[in-house]
Amino acid sequence: MKLMGMTSTKTMDRLADDGCSVFSSFLKGGGEERIKNLLQCHKQMETRFSSSLISLPDTHKMLQKTCRDFAEAELKPIASKIDKEHLYPKEQISKMGKLGLLSIEVPEALGGVGLDSLAYAIAMEEISRGCASTGVIMSVNSSLFLGPLLKFGTSSQKQQFVQPFTMGEHIGCFALSEPGNGSDAGAASTTAHSSNGGGWILNGTKAWITNGYEAEAAIVFATTDKSKMHKGISAFVVPKPLKGLALGKKEDKLGIRGSSTCSLIFEDCVLNKDSLLGELGMGFKIAMMTLDAGRIGIASQALGIGQAALDCAVEYSSKRNAFGAPIFKLQAIQMKIAEMAVRLESAQLLTWRAAALKDSNKSFTKEAAMAKLAASEAATYITHQCIQVLGGMGYVSDMPATLQGRSHYRDL
Incomplete structure (x- = not known):
């Protein structure tokens, strides 16, 4: 992959020419031909401008197509049902594991695909475009569970937890937030004390844990030395189920309802000595580094949701007739579609830039945060x-387009 650090005047002129040619093609003709040209405008602009700034390798293009085809065939048809009925997409997650979509950044030596963060971002966007619930399940398992294991885990921990959690039969979760402190890792009230047998005894409650109900292992953060504040936080790999670990109720959420969210309640939960992830007192560092990478995944989820909503608006407006023509011919609708596309593609470039910096082993903390903000704000808009655009149909629930539009809105 090549990311251009600077754009020359000549390149900028070419970009402008490309843009003009796309819009001029829309202006040609009349009636149905004009509408058809406008419907193609967004796709042409995406291809021309994105390829001018960042050229995707063939492997990434192939991955993008694989994910898009899978989302169209396997996820979009069931997205509304799993959202309405709070169903975990077990069959779809299993198929994703077999396709390698749960191990994109996992090294080949550990049974993974061995691609980079940009590939992961592209896959996340396409999967979330088909089903936001499936996207968040994939994101948490890949970024927040497997991510810290790959970076800080021992050989034994990787052997036990990495490959089994990439095949689609098991998923993991990330337990940082607590009822009283959100994601403030330095204020963890959950504690881990050493036991006489050399292991650890865990006590406390973790809240808002995505994948918590189905997960068969968790990365858990706990205070091991309160006097050292954030330097007294440690991370642990905790298998589930486990004596002393109870699950809270499944939260009834506004969106992404196909993924579970619940509390993990630890009461004298005994862990073996090999459960420590990284070094003692390294938990805060592990949490911060993991969350940096996780923001790329979250941004990509938002991009997928935004793209799905844009697709929905374009499709509906091209078929809905008013005043003798599709409403897509109305300038007010055209301006909405144009602004939606601009915000989406701007956020996508920020997200891909953050991923590219991560792949280059450069600092990406700021860029990942910017990408998450831009993508989530764009998707909300x-x-x-x-x-x-859906109008009155956007307020009732018995139309396919409405189900999609409202679901995308709630998933944010």
């Missing part, structure tokens, strides 16, 4: 505008 796009999903809201999608509802507006």
Whole structure:
């Protein structure tokens, strides 16, 4: 992959020419031909401008197509059902594991695909475009569970937890937040004390744990030395189920309802000495580094949701007739679609830049945070505008387009 650090005047002129040619093609013709040209405008702009700034390797293009085809065939048809009925997409997750979609950044030596963060971001976007719930399940398992294991885990921990959690039969979770402190890792009230047998005794409650109900292992952060504040936080790999570990109720969420969210309640939960992830007192560092990478995944999820909402708005407006023509011919609708596309593609470039920096082993903390903010704000705007384009149908629940539009809005 080549990411251009600077764009020459000549390149900028070419970009402008490309843009003009796309829009001029829309202006040609009349009636149905004009509408068809406008419907193609967004796709042409995406291809021309994205390829001018970042050229995807063939492997990434192949991965993108694989994920898009899978999302269309396996995820979109069941997305509304699993959202409405709070169903975990077990069959789809299993198929994703067999396709290698749960091990994109896992080295080949550990049974993974061995691609980079950009590939992961592209896959996350396409999967989330088909089903946001499936996207968040994949994101938590890949970024927040496998991520720290790959970076800080021992050979034994990797052998036990990495490959089994990439095949689609098992998933993991990340337990940092607590009822009283959110994601403030330095204020963890959950404690881990050494036991007489050389292991650890865990006590406390972790809240808002995505994948918590189905997960068969968790990365858990606990205070091991309160006097050292954030330097007294340690990370542990905790298998599930385990004596002393209970699950809270499944939260009834506004969106992404196909993924479970619950509390993990530890009461004198005994861990073996090999459960420590990284070094003692390294938990805060592990949490911060993991969350940096996780923000790329979250940004990619938002991009997928935004793209799905944009697709929904374009499709509906091209078929909905008013005043003798599709509403896509109305300038007000055209302006909405244009603004939605601009915000989406701007956020995508920020996200891909953060992923590229991570792949280059450069600092990406700021860029990942910017990408997460830009993508989530863009997706919120796009999903809201999608509802507006749907009009009255955006407020009732018995139409396929409405189900999609409202679901995208709630998933944010």
